[in-house]
Amino acid sequence: MKSVNLSEKFDKFSDYWAPRVIAEMNDYYFKLVKVKGKFVWHTHDDTDETFIVLDGELIIEFRDKTITLKKGEMIVIPKGVEHKPAAREECQIMIVEPKGVMNTGDADDQLTAENDVWI
Amino acid sequence: MKSVNLSEKFDKFSDYWAPRVIAEMNDYYFKLVKVKGKFVWHTHDDTDETFIVLDGELIIEFRDKTITLKKGEMIVIPKGVEHKPAAREECQIMIVEPKGVMNTGDADDQLTAENDVWI
Numbered sequence: 382m383k384s385v386n387l388s389e390k391f392d393k394f395s396d397y398w399a400p401r402v403i404a405e406m407n408d409y410y411f412k413l414v415k416v417k418g419k420f421v422w423h424t425h426d427d428t429d430e431t432f433i434v435l436d437g438e439l440i441i442e443f444r445d446k447t448i449t450l451k452k453g454e455m456i457v458i459p460k461g462v463e464h465k466p467a468a469r470e471e472c473q474i475m476i477v478e479p480k481g482v483m484n485t486g487d488a489d490d491q492l493t494a495e496n497d498v499w500i
Numbered sequence: 501m502k503s504v505n506l507s508e509k510f511d512k513f514s515d516y517w518a519p520r521v522i523a524e525m526n527d528y529y530f531k532l533v534k535v536k537g538k539f540v541w542h543t544h545d546d547t548d549e550t551f552i553v554l555d556g557e558l559i560i561e562f563r564d565k566t567i568t569l570k571k572g573e574m575i576v577i578p579k580g581v582e583h584k585p586a587a588r589e590e591c592q593i594m595i596v597e598p599k600g601v602m603n604t605g606d607a608d609d610q611l612t613a614e615n616d617v618w619i
Contacts, residue, residue, distance in 0.1 A: 384567055384575045406548040406576045406596065409528070429525040448503055456503045457525045477525065477596060 387413065387435060391473055393500045398492050400476055400484055401500040410497075412476040414484075419467040423486035430458045430478045437472030441465070506532065506554060510592055512619045517611050519595055519603055520619040529616075531595040533603075538586040542605035549577045549597045556591030560584070 390403050390413050398420060400412040416439065432439060433455040441448050441456065442465040450456055458464055485493040509522050509532050517539060519531040535558065551558065552574040560567050560575065561584040569575060577583055604612040 382562075382567075382575065382578060382581070384569050384573045386570075387572045387574065404550070404574060404576050406550045407579075407598070411550070411574070411576075431523070431525045431530070443501075448501075450503050451505075453506045454503045455506065455523060455530070456501070457523050457530075459501060460526075462501070477528075479526070 387475070390500055391415070391435075397471075398484065399494040399498070401498055403500060405480070408480050409477060410480050410482075412478070413500075414474050414476060415471055416466060416468045416474060417471045420465055421485055421488045421490045421492055422463055422465045423488035423490075424461060424463045425458075425478075425482060425486045426461055428460050428479050428482060430460075430482065431476065432456050432458070432466075433475040433477070435473045435475055437468060437470055439472045439474060440467045440469070442467065506594070509619055510534070510554075516590075517603065518613040518617070520617055522619060524599070527599050528596060529599050529601075531597075532619075533593050533595060534590055535585060535587045535593060536590045539584055540604055540607045540609045540611055541582055541584045542607035542609075543580055543582045544577075544597070544601060544605045545580055547579050547598050547601060549579075549601065550595065551575050551577070551585075552594040552596070554592045554594055556587060556589055558591045558593060559586045559588070561586065 400414040404411040434450045439450040519533040523530040558569040
């Protein structure tokens with residue numbers, strides 16, 4: 382058991398849309414991810430998913446609206462709700478979700494990242 | 501579904517050691533709490549517990565060591581590990597843990613807070 386410094390972890394990688402695991406709590410993971418540009422439409426059918434914006438601005442498109450999250454804001458996307466994240470400039474995010482969740486959910490895409498990569 | 505601004509939520513309360521729920525993800529809660537002074541020794545026997553320090557400095561005593569967390573640092577305390585949080589000055593924390601967890605765990609204390617209080 383030890384503390385985790387979020388900035389130090391972000392310094393360890395630079396690629397986009399590739400979440401890194403930094404901590405586990407019961408059967409959940411805390412992940413950090415850098416994003417820029419547009420992601421793909423996808424859904425997580427079995428779980429809610431939490432985004433906490435630690436730096437920058439995250440845009441999340443839903444089928445009926447768009448929500449913009451700034452640094453210090455968070456959102457929980459209910460399971461089954463289709464969404465498409467995007468960011469104009471680099472944005473740093475913490476994701477909280479159960480272990481085993483793929484970043485692209487039900488979408489099979491070139492942006493599907495390797496899962497369970499710890500830093 | 502809407503975004504949550506952490507600073508705006510912190511502005512809504514001023515008491516210490518009394519967590520407020522700001523979001524739920526599956527059967528988990530995200531809570532904000534302001535702390536200052538010393539809490540009580542306690543344990544959560546059935547779950548890990550996550551602290552993310554959003555402002556200030558959090559000191560967590562364990563039976564064998566003490567860990568100090570600064571802004572931008574987090575820790576997951578494994579279930580069953582006795583701990584005693586403290587802060588010299590006001591410290592703002594996000595807690596992530598399953599619904600139903602009491603702040604004082606197994607300890608019956610005057611600092612036991614009302615549970616599941618949403619803001």
